[in-house]
Amino acid sequence: MTSALLSAHAQQVLQAVQGSPKTADFAKDPAITRSWRRCLDQHGLDPASRRPPNVLENHTLNAHRAPLEHIIKVARWQMSSLHQQLGGDGHVVMLTDAQGVVIDSVFNDAERTDFQRAGLWLGAMWGEDVEGTNGVGTCLVERQQVTIRRDEHFRGKHAGLSCSASPVFDDQGELLAVLNLSSAREDQSPSAMLQAMALTNLSAKLIENCFFLGHEPQLYLLRFHPEARFVGLLGEGLVSFDDTARIRSVNQAALDLLGATRDQLIGQSLSTMLEMPAEQVIRYSSHQPTLCWPMRLVDGRLFYGQLRAPVRIATPTALNARRALPHINDDQFCMEDERLQRGLSRALRVLERDVPVFLQGETGTGKEAFAAALYRASSRSNQRFVAINCAAIPESLIESELFGYQGGSFTGARKEGMVGKLEQAHGGILFLDEIGDMPLALQTRLLRVLEERQVVPLGSGAPRPIDIRLISASHQDLQASVVAGRFREDLYYRLGGFTVQIPPLRERSDKGPLLDFLLRKEAGDTAIQLEPGVREHLMAQAWPGNVRQLRICLRTLVALAWEGRISLEDALELLPAPPASETDCEDPLGASERQTLMALVDEERWHIGRVASRLNISRNTLYRKLRQHGIARRTES
Numbered sequence: 001m002t003s004a005l006l007s008a009h010a011q012q013v014l015q016a017v018q019g020s021p022k023t024a025d026f027a028k029d030p031a032i033t034r035s036w037r038r039c040l041d042q043h044g045l046d047p048a049s050r051r052p053p054n055v056l057e058n059h060t061l062n063a064h065r066a067p068l069e070h071i072i073k074v075a076r077w078q079m080s081s082l083h084q085q086l087g088g089d090g091h092v093v094m095l096t097d098a099q100g101v102v103i104d105s106v107f108n109d110a111e112r113t114d115f116q117r118a119g120l121w122l123g124a125m126w127g128e129d130v131e132g133t134n135g136v137g138t139c140l141v142e143r144q145q146v147t148i149r150r151d152e153h154f155r156g157k158h159a160g161l162s163c164s165a166s167p168v169f170d171d172q173g174e175l176l177a178v179l180n181l182s183s184a185r186e187d188q189s190p191s192a193m194l195q196a197m198a199l200t201n202l203s204a205k206l207i208e209n210c211f212f213l214g215h216e217p218q219l220y221l222l223r224f225h226p227e228a229r230f231v232g233l234l235g236e237g238l239v240s241f242d243d244t245a246r247i248r249s250v251n252q253a254a255l256d257l258l259g260a261t262r263d264q265l266i267g268q269s270l271s272t273m274l275e276m277p278a279e280q281v282i283r284y285s286s287h288q289p290t291l292c293w294p295m296r297l298v299d300g301r302l303f304y305g306q307l308r309a310p311v312r313i314a315t316p317t318a319l320n321a322r323r324a325l326p327h328i329n330d331d332q333f334c335m336e337d338e339r340l341q342r343g344l345s346r347a348l349r350v351l352e353r354d355v356p357v358f359l360q361g362e363t364g365t366g367k368e369a370f371a372a373a374l375y376r377a378s379s380r381s382n383q384r385f386v387a388i389n390c391a392a393i394p395e396s397l398i399e400s401e402l403f404g405y406q407g408g409s410f411t412g413a414r415k416e417g418m419v420g421k422l423e424q425a426h427g428g429i430l431f432l433d434e435i436g437d438m439p440l441a442l443q444t445r446l447l448r449v450l451e452e453r454q455v456v457p458l459g460s461g462a463p464r465p466i467d468i469r470l471i472s473a474s475h476q477d478l479q480a481s482v483v484a485g486r487f488r489e490d491l492y493y494r495l496g497g498f499t500v501q502i503p504p505l506r507e508r509s510d511k512g513p514l515l516d517f518l519l520r521k522e523a524g525d526t527a528i529q530l531e532p533g534v535r536e537h538l539m540a541q542a543w544p545g546n547v548r549q550l551r552i553c554l555r556t557l558v559a560l561a562w563e564g565r566i567s568l569e570d571a572l573e574l575l576p577a578p579p580a581s582e583t584d585c586e587d588p589l590g591a592s593e594r595q596t597l598m599a600l601v602d603e604e605r606w607h608i609g610r611v612a613s614r615l616n617i618s619r620n621t622l623y624r625k626l627r628q629h630g631i632a633r634r635t636e637s
Contacts, residue, residue: 053119076536100127135163166204171249245278336510359473361502364548383428391434406459436476
């Protein structure tokens with residue numbers, strides 16, 4: 001920008017602050033005029049200054065980021081989503097701390113240089129006392145959403161930007177961060193600016209709610225709204241309280257719904273808010289955790305509530321009992337998830353006593369990898385580990401694969417015969433994957449082998465002794481297969497000496513370490529870096545294909561990586577952004593509503609009139625919501 005233009009902007013600022021009639025329409029927002037006065041009277045800033053951006057060094061920036069890592073994780077996916085909704089190009093989404101320091105940002109990599117030149121990057125300081133009137137700085141002072149359009153910025157240097165900023169408050173009402181959207185586009189229409197402002201404010205509220213939902217999980221969390229269908233959505237009231245029913249925190253929506261202030265509620269008993277006893281409310285967390293139940297306030301108003309029980313921290317006794325189990329380290333299998341580690345430790349103890357281990361889990365959860373880790377940790381790790389997938393071998397060949405055969409025992413048989421998998425595993429460990437797909441006739445033979453500890457190859461009458469430890473696995477419900485007559489009941493009990501439930505990827509607590517572990521495996525000797533947003537995008541996925549899907553995805557991204565960097569663009573193309581319900585934050589757009597509807601129609605045995613009456617909505621509205629959530633009545637067989 002030329003010095004003449006800077007001078008003109010400076011004059012415009014001064015005239016607007018002095019109330020010149022020529023600029024009466026220039027700053028319609030009183031917050032901007034107040035900001036300009038602060039910039040002149042308190043901060044002594046020069047609107048024509050060409051001073052470059054103030055950017056913190058890495059070690060100082062890290063000190064600002066460290067206390068807010070929790071909010072960065074909560075906000076990252078929403079920031080990426082906001083950037084995509086606005087078309088990406090020409091926009092940067094920033095998250096700052098309460099001092100105006102940029103602690104995270106999302107933008108197109110091709111625009112990195114332009115945004116850095118404008119100071120829109122990590123470590124930049126956007127406090128009002130440093131950069132004058134701007135989205136972040138003015139939002140911090142005013143503690144409300146602000147939009148600063150181009151020459152409404154105090155410094156002429158920033159007159160090419162349009163910014164919308166919204167505050168993010170913590171559960172105690174303290175300013176936690178600011179979400180800011182800046183655009184360098186010159187062709188932004190008023191309607192586009194209004195959309196940007198609305199989306200930024202919505203995203204900030206979503207981040208705020210997600211933070212509240214994930215904060216202090218050891219407390220009870222009451223979610224409520226005057227309409228049952230809005231419980232679980234943005235705008236619901238949130239109140240956390242402890243075991244003594246003392247209110248510990250409330251969100252702004254709760255204050256607005258109740259018509260109260262934070263000081264009137266914090267530290268008070270829940271009974272000051274609700275007509276029903278606190279003990280009755282707490283009972284809902286165990287008896288009806290997903291249902292919306294009617295709750296009457298002390299002033300007579302009717303709301304609908306849902307209660308989340310606290311996450312209990314293990315007692316020292318329980319922790320000591322768990323520590324008594326051996327911790328198994330395996331550099332070929334990531335198992336920082338406590339359930340996996342505990343399952344592996346206990347399975348090892350029973351396997352060493354010749355008790356069969358059965359692994360139950362969805363397809364792709366890593367049952368074979370778990371079995372292999374169990375083998376490596378066992379006393380038979382110097383013997384053979386033989387794995388066979390019962391679902392991958394044609395039914396006509398599985399018998400010969402398992403039991404082997406004598407040479408010439410059937411047409412097409414090898415002259416020298418073949419040693420079966422059972423005999424190959426002699427002295428070691430046999431792993432039978434997808435055991436539920438084994439034909440019934442072979443189940444009978446396998447049971448006999450396990451009971452007699454000897455195998456008879458096809459075409460041979462001479463039994464051969466075997467010494468094996470057995471691990472089996474299936475994604476099927478074998479109990480249901482037994483009831484349906486597809487699986488022998490006696491074999492089921494023989495295999496299920498000890499069962500380990502392998503958790504799906506979406507439930508594992510070590511998704512981050514697992515991602516890093518698999519990425520190292522797939523990258524090999526190649527140094528791979530993830531661009532900003534990639535890790536968070538991958539972590540937000542539901543991964544219906546579990547670990548297998550994640551590994552294939554990482555293999556593909558490594559192959560697509562350019563100069564050792566995996567781009568967010570490639571990750572988004574390979575895996576579109578998931579709906580909010582698939583993130584670590586509870587879905588503010590309907591997951592709770594769907595659960596509530598499913599529970600109510602089941603409870604009322606699909607009597608639509610009664611369900612609609614309980615929800616205080618019309619039958620047509622209820623039918624529409626059932627279709628919207630894909631809820632259909634199950635046909636009874």
